[in-house]
Amino acid sequence: MPTIKSVAKLAGVSVSTVSRVLNSSGYVSAKTRKLVMDAVAKLDFRPNHVARSLVHRESKTLGLIVPDIANPYFPALARSVEDAASAAGYVVILCNSGNMEESETRYLSWLRQRMVDGVLLASTNQVTPERLGQDWPVVLLDRDLEGLNVDSVRVNNFLGAQEAVLHLVALGHRKIAHLAGPENVTTAKERVAGFRAALALAGINPDDQQVIHGPFSYEFGQAGMAQLLSAGEVPTAVFCANDMIALGALKTCRERGVNVPLEVSICGFDDIFLAEHTDPPLTTVRQPIYEMGQAAVQMLLSRIKERSQKTPSGKPAPYRGETILLEPQLVIRSTCSRPAN
Amino acid sequence: MPTIKSVAKLAGVSVSTVSRVLNSSGYVSAKTRKLVMDAVAKLDFRPNHVARSLVHRESKTLGLIVPDIANPYFPALARSVEDAASAAGYVVILCNSGNMEESETRYLSWLRQRMVDGVLLASTNQVTPERLGQDWPVVLLDRDLEGLNVDSVRVNNFLGAQEAVLHLVALGHRKIAHLAGPENVTTAKERVAGFRAALALAGINPDDQQVIHGPFSYEFGQAGMAQLLSAGEVPTAVFCANDMIALGALKTCRERGVNVPLEVSICGFDDIFLAEHTDPPLTTVRQPIYEMGQAAVQMLLSRIKERSQKTPSGKPAPYRGETILLEPQLVIRSTCSRPAN
DNA sequence: TTGTAAGCGTTATCAG
């Protein structure tokens, strides 16, 4: 690998001159510039980014931690994040925590050691300020730190869930179950709240309805639906906390010969790519995934910039703790219809 | 951020001593060790990995370039790769080239500048040795460099395709179309070859069958199927080069009221997570995705090790160009049946 | 307009 030294030697100039032309900083005569450029081309020299990072104390790298890369929601998010980051000259390190807090913490630490400039965290775990590590630019994705001053971009889960359940109610359902996400995750909690609010609005006692908590996974969808189906009173509709759960539920119905939507209506949340292609196509609440990624990156980038500018002034810039809230949208497809009777 | 210097000062020792205890290299008395450890804990010091990389000329980082993160095949692969890498103490930078050669090249260059120790390349583009850059550890995933000495781990596409088409033939189909991948990608080519071989074996002239090339995408599946359906002679079965294409084809059939499998049988390739959950569930050829990722990482890691060991001896180690070939497996579900008549 | 030298945070070689 050629270094800046080899280029300097070949061009017959000093390393600082090479550096100058490479960064177009400072004056350098046209002829020397050409000399250097030629040497660079001849050697196919590319500046070592690691060395640069060390000097500049920034790596032009972002970290993105997701809980489950197998859930299509996250690849979609990753793509959006990468697009935005890439456009700004950043590369993103994608880390899959597999829903394990330990792994998440380890990644956080790794990223910090690698001088990553900031991280986007889509955590399924309890996020605490300590775990995030001091004054490191972090924006939370689709999660909130309840009342704490952490930046985040999220979707209005309450409204989305409420709208979905209201739709079910409007169709005539009175017996609606909820296959909810993990009990201690804000996203899931908010959806439960929306679910209950809609019910209350319709004059249905939320406490009479079944709410089963579990991970945001296909497997939970299968198991949860099975449980619902074998209970004494089978609901005529089930609102799932995300699409993966809905897919699992759909699968169980198919296996058991339960017709969707005739016997039971199913509604999801997220609108992942596949939702449109299940059979029947899934009615669900769409999250503006692409926009979320974009917004999150913008936010993170501006925090990073602020930080680097504030440094000279002295104090580490007060933490704003802004949150961008995007609106979800109900997408009506074919898994919800009037109840049979 | 605390540095090794601050630790040294706090502990009242020299930086080299701190380094020694941190890397458990060289002798250091129990008491000094404790002194240092305490300082480390107090400061919450973590060694700057970037500086380390610079010294060691290795970053303990792997790059993974995929053509399309939205195709569930790649997240699955990514997950496997990350598992393996992580177990070996490496972190992986996932790059989505979006099927664009330019973006792929840019990433390759970025990764090199970041001193990534090796890269796993799942390219949809034409891969040439020049583009890979000199002697950099690279292993190709699911792609081949036809006859060139590049390491790769792949699946036996020929056999997989052949088996699938033989299955169709056995069901009684004689009019079988192929929605093939990009014309110049080895993976796609091999599948076409398997398709043709199976036909020939069955006494059907491959040249009489329709083969339409296009990207490995859902959209192409839709469009390709539409084209097939509106042609004069509609095939009774279509073999799709991957599952995304098959999903698209399925969608077009549903939209047009064409019954699958009664009117037309559809077979995919990959066995992505969703294949099982389409309606009807997709018959497809399973690739051992997880094993591929694991094998690729092992291979890459061993190349990296070889390289670092060979350096002292002088020569850059002859390029072996090994390829690991895994076997695919036909998974029969419900999208293929006997032709109607 | 260009070169010298210090420094980014570590590790490693060599003396002591």
Add this chain to the structure above:
DNA sequence: CTGATAACGCTTACAA
């Protein structure tokens, strides 16, 4: 057992 000191590849005052 421990401490200077020279790298690693690059940027950037500061001189010249």
